[in-house]
Amino acid sequence: MSEPIITFDKVNKWYGNAFHVLRDIDLVVAKGERIVICGPSGSGKSTLIRCINRLEEHQQGRLIVDGVELSDDVKAIDQVRKEVGMVFQQFNLFPHLTVLENLTLSPMWVGKMPKKEAEEKAMEQLNRVRIAEQAAKYPLQLSGGQQQRVAIARALCLKPKIMLFDEPTSALDPEMIKEVLDVMIEMASQGITMLCVTHEMGFAKAVADRVIFMDQGQIVEQNNPHDFFNNPQSERSKDFLSKILGH
Amino acid sequence: MAAQTFQPIPPRPAPVNTEGLLPWIRSNLFGNWMTSIGTVILGALLLWIVPQLLSWALFRAAWAPNADACRLDGVGACWGVVAEKYRLIIFGRYPFEEQWRPLVATVLMVGLLVASCARPFWKPWLALVWVAVLGAFFTIMFGGVLGLSRVETDRWGGLPLTILLATLSMAMAFPIALVVALGRRSNLPAIRSACTIYVELIRGVPLISVLFMASFMFPLFMPQGFSIDVLIRVLVGITLFAAAYMAEVIRGGLQAIPKGQVEAAATLGLSYWQTQRKIVLPQALAIVVPGIMNGFISTFKDTSLVTIVSLYELTGAMGLALNSDADWRPFKIEGYLFIASIYFIFCFSMSRYSHWVEKQVNKSKLR
Numbered sequence: 001m002s003e004p005i006i007t008f009d010k011v012n013k014w015y016g017n018a019f020h021v022l023r024d025i026d027l028v029v030a031k032g033e034r035i036v037i038c039g040p041s042g043s044g045k046s047t048l049i050r051c052i053n054r055l056e057e058h059q060q061g062r063l064i065v066d067g068v069e070l071s072d073d074v075k076a077i078d079q080v081r082k083e084v085g086m087v088f089q090q091f092n093l094f095p096h097l098t099v100l101e102n103l104t105l106s107p108m109w110v111g112k113m114p115k116k117e118a119e120e121k122a123m124e125q126l127n128r129v130r131i132a133e134q135a136a137k138y139p140l141q142l143s144g145g146q147q148q149r150v151a152i153a154r155a156l157c158l159k160p161k162i163m164l165f166d167e168p169t170s171a172l173d174p175e176m177i178k179e180v181l182d183v184m185i186e187m188a189s190q191g192i193t194m195l196c197v198t199h200e201m202g203f204a205k206a207v208a209d210r211v212i213f214m215d216q217g218q219i220v221e222q223n224n225p226h227d228f229f230n231n232p233q234s235e236r237s238k239d240f241l242s243k244i245l246g247h
Numbered sequence: 248m249a250a251q252t253f254q255p256i257p258p259r260p261a262p263v264n265t266e267g268l269l270p271w272i273r274s275n276l277f278g279n280w281m282t283s284i285g286t287v288i289l290g291a292l293l294l295w296i297v298p299q300l301l302s303w304a305l306f307r308a309a310w311a312p313n314a315d316a317c318r319l320d321g322v323g324a325c326w327g328v329v330a331e332k333y334r335l336i337i338f339g340r341y342p343f344e345e346q347w348r349p350l351v352a353t354v355l356m357v358g359l360l361v362a363s364c365a366r367p368f369w370k371p372w373l374a375l376v377w378v379a380v381l382g383a384f385f386t387i388m389f390g391g392v393l394g395l396s397r398v399e400t401d402r403w404g405g406l407p408l409t410i411l412l413a414t415l416s417m418a419m420a421f422p423i424a425l426v427v428a429l430g431r432r433s434n435l436p437a438i439r440s441a442c443t444i445y446v447e448l449i450r451g452v453p454l455i456s457v458l459f460m461a462s463f464m465f466p467l468f469m470p471q472g473f474s475i476d477v478l479i480r481v482l483v484g485i486t487l488f489a490a491a492y493m494a495e496v497i498r499g500g501l502q503a504i505p506k507g508q509v510e511a512a513a514t515l516g517l518s519y520w521q522t523q524r525k526i527v528l529p530q531a532l533a534i535v536v537p538g539i540m541n542g543f544i545s546t547f548k549d550t551s552l553v554t555i556v557s558l559y560e561l562t563g564a565m566g567l568a569l570n571s572d573a574d575w576r577p578f579k580i581e582g583y584l585f586i587a588s589i590y591f592i593f594c595f596s597m598s599r600y601s602h603w604v605e606k607q608v609n610k611s612k613l614r
Binding site: 086093109 | 505507508510511512513517521525526530533608610
């Protein structure tokens with residue numbers, strides 16, 4: 001196994017005092033590894049990946065991302081966020097900016113890149129997700145699938161080492177899921193570390209090195225996709241798989 | 248079985264025409280028997296009132312500045328009062344022979360405001376133009392230099408004073424409101440409570456009492472011999488008052504921005520201020536354009552309250568002009584209609600402008 005890029009060491013998190021959302025999470029992600037996380041809703045999958053770029057903070061344990069331990073230190077958070085891109089279920093594109101402006105915003109304002117260079121790089125990414133002809137449009141003028149591809153391109157503009165996907169296809173019409181998954185599969189072949197919360201089992205089988213199954217804030221089972229789908233070890237994952245694959 | 252080909256049905260026009268004047272009248276004025284009755288009653292009322300109004304305001308009106316002519320039997324509106332007193336109403340107690348100065352100052356300010364509304368002028372140098380025009384306004388009004396006689400601020404009045412108070416208080420209230428609105432959503436408890444206390448205190452009292460405090464109580468706390476011009480004190484009072492209300496309007500807009508926008512900005516590495524400036528505020532302010540313009544319009548009219556601290560802006564100057572002259576005192580209705588029309592021109596322009604701004608900022612929402 002190559003060197004680790006993300007390390008969870010007994011990480012715990014609570015919402016309020018009573019809701020123990022992450023319980024003793026131990027997880028090591030290797031550089032370039034592609035991980036799919038699944039599990040019932042409320043199991044803590046989204047919270048787990050949102051801890052990686054500090055959209056959520058953990059209260060116990062250690063979380064190290066690319067050699068930097070996440071804490072209240074703002075500098076550490078900024079450093080980690082430079083290396084981590086994220087794609088959301090609801091796209092979260094900026095509706096008042098054009099597609100191109102969505103992509104150039106961070107390189108220009110955070111990376112201090114000249115406008116022209118930022119636009120060239122942005123067009124490269126838009127080409128990569130096959131949507132360059134929409135650059136001048138506003139996000140709400142695009143279909144859901146197109147918007148999500150723009151969101152992926154926007155995250156890629158920062159050249160992240162790690163990409164987090166939080167249910168990227170759950171808000172899409174069935175006809176549009178494929179175009180987004182195709183882009184993600186292409187990305188997966190280029191060596192970037194990916195953590196993806198999804199229930200697209202076809203995608204998991206096609207690209208994941210490892211499938212992690214979570215329930216009630218714990219990692220219940222993890223395995224390579226072939227064994228996980230064909231031979232789940234725990235009762236809980238058997239039950240879950242029978243429900244999502246049962247028809 | 249052979250596969251069926253999908254045959255789209257071409258669109259057809261609706262069976263009943265719903266566009267044009269006649270269908271509009273049919274559906275809006277005579278849609279059912281209740282609306283039909285309403286239309287008939289309101290139509291009859293209009294037929295009864297409008298001719299009388301026109302007769303009073305136009306056909307039987309006296310136009311000459313002659314109080315005796317207005318007192319004749321059967322005479323309607325006495326517009327002569329406007330012809331006689333318009334300079335006092337518009338420029339207040341400003342020295343009569345020097346009234347070209349407030350006229351020039353007013354034209355400068357209105358020009359500045361109109362220019363600031365137009366997109367080609369939205370450049371960084373507009374700020375310098377503001378400083379220059381405001382400087383010119385005060386120089387011309389105050390005098391004491393360039394051979395102009397000195398006119399103290401307590402003699403300023405009428406429309407120039409209204410426009411000055413409204414413009415400056417709006418221009419200063421807006422940035423204060425922005426900061427307070429952001430402050431009320433801050434993660435830092437001290438900032439949050441300070442902003443909340445400010446808003447609740449100011450909203451809890453009427454503008455009149457703020458003006459009284461600014462005008463009469465504030466000087467009591469000042470050291471002997473040290474005084475701030477009443478105009479400035481009143482200006483600060485109106486500004487703080489308007490800012491508190493506007494802060495709440497802006498906060499409403501901030502709350503309408505989904506959390507995901509801030510999260511996306513955070514994952515892209517934007518700092519707090521970058522996120523507010525580039526992502527949150529542009530969207531939030533676009534939502535609250537009507538509310539902000541509401542605040543501007545109401546601030547414009549609220550300036551009429553400064554009369555109680557003896558600053559005679561447009562409304563006060565009108566009262567002053569007619570009360571001081573027994574011949575014309577009975578014709579206050581016409582005087583009020585005159586200044587009402589001035590207020591209306593300004594407020595209606597602001598309202599139309601707000602519509603235009605709304606259209607501009609909502610362009611990205613058009614599909």
